[in-house]
Amino acid sequence: MSALIHAATMVAAGVYLVARAFFLFDAVPAAQLVVAYIGAFTALFAATIAVTQNDIKRILAYSTLSQLGYMMMALGVGSVTASMFHLMTHAFFKALLFLGAGSVIHALHGKQDIWEMGGLSRRMPVTTVTFVIGTLALAGIFPLAGFWSKDEILAAAYSHGFTGLYVLGNFVAFLTALYMFRLVFVVFFGHEREENHPHESPPSMTVPLVILAVFSVCGGLVGMPWLPVNFATYVHYGHAVHGFHPEVMLLSTACALAGILVAYLIYSRRAVAPEVLAARSGPLYRLLYNKYYIDEIYQWLIDHIVDGTARVLYWVDINVVDGVVNGLARLAGWGGKVLRLVQTGNAQQYAIVLVAVIVVIVVVLTLGDPLWAVWLWGR
Amino acid sequence: MDLAVTSLAVPSGFPILSIILLGPIVAAVALLFVPREEAWVIKSMAAMATLGSLVLSLLVYFGYDRQAGGLQFQECIPWITDLGVSYSLGVDGISLPLLMLTNLIGFSAVYASWNVKERPKEFFILLLLLISGVMGTFIAQDLFIFFLFYEVVVIPIYILIIVWGSTKRVTKEYAGMKLTIYLLMGSAFLLVGLIALYVKAYQITGIKCMDMTFLSQVPYPESFQILGFLLLGLGFCTLISMWPFHSWSPDGYAGAPTAVSMIHAGVLKKIGGYGLIRIGLCMLPLGAKYWAPLIALLGVGNVVYAALICMAQKDLKYVVGYSSVSHMGYALIGFAALNVVSINGAIAMMFAHGVMAALFFAMIGNLYEKSHTRHIPDLGGLAHQMPVLAAGFMLAGLASLGLPGLANFIGEFTVFVGAFGVYQVAAVLAISGVVFTAVYILRLLGNVLFGPRLPQWDVLKDMKGAEMIPLLVLGTVLIVVGIFPSLLMDTINSGVAPMVARLGISLMVGGGW
Numbered sequence: 001m002s003a004l005i006h007a008a009t010m011v012a013a014g015v016y017l018v019a020r021a022f023f024l025f026d027a028v029p030a031a032q033l034v035v036a037y038i039g040a041f042t043a044l045f046a047a048t049i050a051v052t053q054n055d056i057k058r059i060l061a062y063s064t065l066s067q068l069g070y071m072m073m074a075l076g077v078g079s080v081t082a083s084m085f086h087l088m089t090h091a092f093f094k095a096l097l098f099l100g101a102g103s104v105i106h107a108l109h110g111k112q113d114i115w116e117m118g119g120l121s122r123r124m125p126v127t128t129v130t131f132v133i134g135t136l137a138l139a140g141i142f143p144l145a146g147f148w149s150k151d152e153i154l155a156a157a158y159s160h161g162f163t164g165l166y167v168l169g170n171f172v173a174f175l176t177a178l179y180m181f182r183l184v185f186v187v188f189f190g191h192e193r194e195e196n197h198p199h200e201s202p203p204s205m206t207v208p209l210v211i212l213a214v215f216s217v218c219g220g221l222v223g224m225p226w227l228p229v230n231f232a233t234y235v236h237y238g239h240a241v242h243g244f245h246p247e248v249m250l251l252s253t254a255c256a257l258a259g260i261l262v263a264y265l266i267y268s269r270r271a272v273a274p275e276v277l278a279a280r281s282g283p284l285y286r287l288l289y290n291k292y293y294i295d296e297i298y299q300w301l302i303d304h305i306v307d308g309t310a311r312v313l314y315w316v317d318i319n320v321v322d323g324v325v326n327g328l329a330r331l332a333g334w335g336g337k338v339l340r341l342v343q344t345g346n347a348q349q350y351a352i353v354l355v356a357v358i359v360v361i362v363v364v365l366t367l368g369d370p371l372w373a374v375w376l377w378g379r
Numbered sequence: 380m381d382l383a384v385t386s387l388a389v390p391s392g393f394p395i396l397s398i399i400l401l402g403p404i405v406a407a408v409a410l411l412f413v414p415r416e417e418a419w420v421i422k423s424m425a426a427m428a429t430l431g432s433l434v435l436s437l438l439v440y441f442g443y444d445r446q447a448g449g450l451q452f453q454e455c456i457p458w459i460t461d462l463g464v465s466y467s468l469g470v471d472g473i474s475l476p477l478l479m480l481t482n483l484i485g486f487s488a489v490y491a492s493w494n495v496k497e498r499p500k501e502f503f504i505l506l507l508l509l510i511s512g513v514m515g516t517f518i519a520q521d522l523f524i525f526f527l528f529y530e531v532v533v534i535p536i537y538i539l540i541i542v543w544g545s546t547k548r549v550t551k552e553y554a555g556m557k558l559t560i561y562l563l564m565g566s567a568f569l570l571v572g573l574i575a576l577y578v579k580a581y582q583i584t585g586i587k588c589m590d591m592t593f594l595s596q597v598p599y600p601e602s603f604q605i606l607g608f609l610l611l612g613l614g615f616c617t618l619i620s621m622w623p624f625h626s627w628s629p630d631g632y633a634g635a636p637t638a639v640s641m642i643h644a645g646v647l648k649k650i651g652g653y654g655l656i657r658i659g660l661c662m663l664p665l666g667a668k669y670w671a672p673l674i675a676l677l678g679v680g681n682v683v684y685a686a687l688i689c690m691a692q693k694d695l696k697y698v699v700g701y702s703s704v705s706h707m708g709y710a711l712i713g714f715a716a717l718n719v720v721s722i723n724g725a726i727a728m729m730f731a732h733g734v735m736a737a738l739f740f741a742m743i744g745n746l747y748e749k750s751h752t753r754h755i756p757d758l759g760g761l762a763h764q765m766p767v768l769a770a771g772f773m774l775a776g777l778a779s780l781g782l783p784g785l786a787n788f789i790g791e792f793t794v795f796v797g798a799f800g801v802y803q804v805a806a807v808l809a810i811s812g813v814v815f816t817a818v819y820i821l822r823l824l825g826n827v828l829f830g831p832r833l834p835q836w837d838v839l840k841d842m843k844g845a846e847m848i849p850l851l852v853l854g855t856v857l858i859v860v861g862i863f864p865s866l867l868m869d870t871i872n873s874g875v876a877p878m879v880a881r882l883g884i885s886l887m888v889g890g891g892w
Contacts, residue, residue, distance in 0.1 A: 306818075310690035317688055322626045325557070 015071045015087055019080050022237050026078075036076020040165045040172075042069030045292070047175035051182070052278075052288040055112045056101045059183055062291075063138065064094055066172065070153055073165060079156035080237040085223050086153055088231075089145035092219045093137040096212035100131035103205050104187060107198040114183055119192030124200045128188045130209040135184050137216040139177035139256045147253070148220030154252050155245040170255045177259025185267040395439055396452050396468040399432045399478070400514050403485070407507040415500040425489045425503040429510060433482040439470060440479050445873040448472065450520065450592065459523075463577075463587035467520040472874020473656060476730045476867060477517045477649055483856060484645040484737045485510035487849035488638035491741040494748055494846075495543065495636070502543060505535040506638055513642065516650050522573050522589040522658070529569075532647060533562050536639060543636040547694055547753070554634025561617060561627035569614025569654075575607055576662060595661040608666025611659045612674070619651025620704045621711055622680040629700030637744025640696065641849075644703045645737035649729040652710045656722060656878075660714070664882045667717065675715035675798075679805045681708025686815035690822070695746075695753040698823055699739045702779060705812060706732045706787075712802065712809055713794035719872070719879045721797025726871045727864075728790030731778070734856050735787055739775040741849035742768055749839050755826050763832040765841040771850040772828055778857050780820045781813055786860035789868065 018025065018035060025032045046065035053059045067090050074083035105112055107124060121128040137144035140151070150173065157166040200206065223231040225244050265271040278285045290296070406428030413420055443451055450469035457465045470478060488506065495502050508531065515528030537559040544551030580597040581587050588594070599607065613624075620628040628648070632640045660667045685705035692698045706728070713725030745768060746761070747753050762769035778785040781792075791813070799806040842850065860867050 306687075307690060310687045313684060314688045314691040317626065317684075321623050324623075325561070325626055329557075329560070 012068065012087065015068060015075070015083060018072065018075050019084055019237075022075065022080055025075070026237065032076055032078065034076070036073050036162065036165060039069045039072025039074070039076050040168050042066070043073060043172045044168060044175075045069070047172050047179065048288050049291050050179040051175060052285060054114055056104065056114050056117075056183065056187065057098070057112060059114070059179060060094070060097050060101055063097075063176065063180065064090075066176065067094070067138075070150065070169070070172070073169065074153040074156055077153075077157045077160045077162050077165065078237075079153070079160075081232045081235050082149065082152035082156045084235045085231050086146075086149035089137070089149040089216075089219045092145055092212055093134040093216040096130060096134035096209060096216050097138065099205065099209055099212065100127055100134060103127045103201040103209065104131075104198075106201055106205070108196055111196075114186045116193065117187040117196070118190045119188070120198050121188040122192065123198040124188075126200055126206040126209060130206075130213040131188065132184060133213045134216050135180045139180055139259065140173055140252055141256055142249070142253060143217075143220070145216050145219035147249075148223050151245070151249050151252055152223065155248045158245065158248050170252055173252050174255040174259040177256040178263050181260045181263035182267050185263055189268060394454050395435055396470065396518050397454055399435045399439070399482070400468065400511060400518060402432045402435075403428045403507040403511040403514075407504045407511075410500060410504050410507070413500065415498075418499045421500050421503050422489070422493060425507055426486070428507060429482065429486040429489050432510075432514070433486045436478050436482040440475055440870070443470065443472075443475055443870065443873075445472070445869055448873045448877055453520070455520075461587075462523070462589065464523040464589050465521055466524060467590060468518045468524075469520045470518055472870050472872065473726060473878070474517045474653065475870055475874070476726060477646065477653055478514060480649070480730050480733045481510065481514045481517060481646045483852060484641055484733060485513075487737060487741060487852050488641045490845050490848035491641060491744055492636070492638040497543060502539070502636075505539050506642075509535040509539070509639070509642055513646050513650065517653060520591050522577065522591060522594065525591075525654075525658075526566075526570060526573055529566060529650065532650075533559055533566070536635070536643065536647075539639045540631065540635045543639075544634040545636070545747075547633055548697070549630050549634065551634040554630045558627045558631035558634075561624070565614040565617030565624070567614075568610045568617075572607055572610030572614065573658075575603075575610065576658075579603055579607075591657065591661070597662070599663060599665075601665045604663040604666035605669045606666075608659055608663045608670055611663070611666075612655070612670055615651040615654040615659060616674070616677075616711075617651070618654070619648055619707050619711065620681070621651075621674070621707070622677050622684055622704070625681065625685070625704045628704055629697050632700040632703070632740070633694060633696040637740055637747075640740040640744070641737040644699070644740060645733040648703065648707060649733055652707070652714065652725060652729050655714050656726070660717070660722075660882070661878060671715040671717055672802075675712050675802050675805050678708040678711030678715060679808045681705060681711060682809045682812035683708075683815070686812045686819065689819040690815065692819075693755050695743045695755060695823070695827070696740070698755075698819060699736060699743065702816065702819070703732065703736050705816065706736075706779070708812070709791055709794045709809060712798050712805055713790075716794075716798040716801040717879075718797055718801065719876050721794055721801070722875045722879065723868060723871050724790055724793030724795075724797050726790075726875065727793055727867055728787070730867060731786035731790045731857070731860065734853050734860075735775050735778040735785075738771060738849065738853040738857070739779065741853070742771040742775060745842055745846055746839075750836065755823065758827045758833075758836075760828070760830045760832045761836060761839070762828040764836050764839045767842045767847065767850070769828045771842070771854065773824060774850075774854050774857060776820045776824045778861075780817045784858070784861045786857045786864075786867070788861060789864040793868070 025035060043066045046062045046069060050059050050062035050066060053062060067086070071083045071086050071090075074080075074086060103124070104117065104120060104127060107120070107127075108117060111117065133144070137146040140147045154166060154169045154173075157169055225232075266274055266277065278289075287293070403425075406424050410421055410424055413424065415421075439452055448471065450471050453467070453469035455465050455467040488510070489503070492502065492506065512528045512531035512535070515531065516525055519525040519528060537555050540555030540558065541552050544555060549557075576594055576599075577587075577589055579599060580594055583597055583599070586593070617624040617627075628644075632644055635643060655667075682705050685701045685708070689698050689701045689705065692701060710725040710728045710732070713721040713723075713728060716722075743753060746758075746765075750758070752758065774785070778787045781788045795806055795810060798809070
């Protein structure tokens with residue numbers, strides 16, 4: 001799959017690394033700002049891609065990327081607690097969602113395109129219920145785990161004065177609810193497909209789903225500000241902050257609900273057919289569907305810039321560097337050929353040269369420039 | 380470890396280094412009297428000789444007293460007294476890992492050549508001479524002996540390549556001739572430099588002596604050191620394939636038979652690095668300091684330039700050939716940073732790269748023997764047919780790209796740590812080489828080993844029996860050293876730390892670029 005998704009698996013470690021080394025970022029506010037804006041950009045960027053994808057796992061992968069962007073943004077606005085809290089709750093519901101997707105793919109014998117699915121709720125009740133719980137948690141609906149952690153991130157942005165990021169975070173919350181419920185409505189509700197014969201997965205898959213669903217529901221409670229010992233007691237930078245921002249909660253919940261509503265209208269009620277929307281938004285849709293052509297850009301850079309440099313250097317190596325080496329060898333060979341002409345094997349010629357040289361030496365010694373001779377013989 | 384070692388201690392006065400050194404030569408002479416039809420006897424004798432040297436060098440390695448340090452197991456017999464030449468051997472923390480490396484690879488190389496059909500008798504005689512020659516350079520404590528063994532090395536290589544080599548992009552005759560002439564050119568500079576060292580020492584002290592320890596205490600004037608180091612450096616840097624004196628190396632490896640590629644990439648190149656440290660740095664520290672920034676710059680050239688070229692290669696041997704040029708750049712940078720950590724790293728890098736490159740060439744040789752191709756686009760999915768070979772390839776590849784847990788990581792990491800404080804830009808550029816290495820190695824592994832099963836390769840038989848010896852020996856070393864780096868690093872440090880302390884150069888190279 002794409003390089004972006006490969007990166008996503010590593011970014012969880014990246015978030016942790018930034019949090020661990022937060023003292024460095026804290027010392028350089030400019031760097032922290034970069035982290036904040038890159039994080040927010042990632043959240044938006046990946047969420048917009050997720051809205052258009054058709055592969056169930058790819059939607060979840062881009063969603064992961066988007067959530068990691070949230071975590072980075074939290075670090076950037078200065079809240080290690082919020083970031084790590086979201087890292088933890090996200091682990092619960094994203095694991096749940098990936099397992100749920102696995103359960104669906106298993107039931108449909110390897111199909112991954114959401115448009116080839118539909119109406120699975122009747123055949124796969126456990127998967128459906130747990131998946132919806134995970135989706136609600138990811139969308140940040142009260143009182144599930146994601147609600148608390150996402151709220152904490154948004155509250156951090158809000159209270160530290162990053163209004164732009166705060167608004168953007170809410171917009172991403174809207175998109176999150178939209179793409180996740182798009183998936184849910186298309187896969188689990190709507191019409192059943194005749195060619196599919198889904199069945200609920202065995203307990204080896206449903207039991208973990210249930211366990212993870214429980215954590216997705218309650219996992220956020222460890223961060224409750226009124227608890228005497230809560231998440232922030234253990235994970236914080238500087239002094240632990242316990243805060244409660246009703247207005248932040250209300251706005252983010254409203255955004256999430258709006259996302260669910262839009263998804264419901266488009267993908268369940270088909271108030272506007274998704275195909276029509278896609279056609280109307282033409283270039284924008286294609287840009288998002290093709291993931292901003294990031295993979296293509298990478299491929300082009302690798303094919304032309306990196307491999308091109310490699311080919312050029314190889315050419316240089318065998319023609320220039322080695323050319324000099326072979327040239328020297330040829331020079332030696334050529335010198336040999338020229339000097340060989342002197343060795344004719346003709347004794348008379350040797351004698352002529354011998355006499356001529358002796359004559360020259362005698363002439364030079366007797367008549368030549370004395371300085372010359374001094375230089376030559378040291379006399 | 381040390382307790383176990385004392386029980387194995389070598390009795391003092393026992394000429395163990397001579398036995399290690401001369402064992403293969405004696406076997407080579409004995410092979411002259413074995414009828415050429417007895418291929419199995421010939422191979423067994425070669426294997427026994429190299430095994431003997433390997434076991435004894437293990438005894439030396441673990442019997443070496445690291446606390447005491449300095450030269451140990453010394454032997455000294457005056458030879459040409461008029462010139463002050465003596466047959467003088469000894470090992471310290473710098474030469475010991477390289478002696479060990481030579482024997483590990485020599486032993487493996489015999490097994491990697493187990494299926495040589497053409498003139499096995501001559502092949503193994505030359506191979507044994509080659510192995511002895513390389514060992515000699517590492518344990519010689521006399522300049523004359525050092526140079527003698529250096530020259531002994533070049534000739535067998537030439538014959539081995541032109542007779543048993545293979546012709547691909549360039550003919551084997553061209554490859555062999557290029558390599559030989561290139562190295563002899565280098566050694567001509569080297570010889571002038573060595574004679575200058577000797578004569579100048581006589582002028583300064585009035586003593587005619589070629590002993591390395593003596594020469595490294597002679598206070599050479601700075602201008603002499605700068606010129607002298609240039610001469611020595613040209614010789615040694617050619618041998619370690621420093622850019623732009625590297626072009627003999629990929630062609631040479633590609634043309635050479637497996638065993639020669641293994642020994643050449645594995646140990647012979649390291650004579651260059653060893654010489655830079657043992658002769659260049661020890662005897663001409665001011666010269667080393669003067670030229671170090673240039674060496675670091677060209678070392679970075681090695682790392683990045685050769686790594687990029689690797690990406691454009693289609694022949695397996697050329698990939699590993701250029702990659703060894705690239706990896707030697709790390710050793711050069713480590714050397715040029717001139718501090719304890721970086722030189723430790725450079726030597727560890729040479730050791731680890733030697734083991735890795737030898738393993739790589741052994742695997743490639745084994746594959747080539749069976750498939751008769753090294754052309755990467757022709758290969759693919761070989762892990763289906765040859766899982767053991769694939770494991771060997773993976774191990775060598777992952778070591779090559781510096782995966783933590785394998786020996787090469789130890790060397791690379793130590794070099795970066797040591798060099799960063801001195802040449803920040805160079806260190807950063809060199810680290811970028813790690814990325815390119817990962818790209819070409821993973822591509823190579825992916826294209827050759829993985830992917831769909833190709834029916835035309837169903838005829839290939841996996842490695843078995845004696846063929847597996849190189850994988851077992853070299854693979855074990857890669858893993859053991861990767862997990863217990865102190866086995867290697869403590870020994871190296873026991874040689875490097877006192878040397879650097881004596882020279883007092885640790886802070887002499889001012890940073891900057």
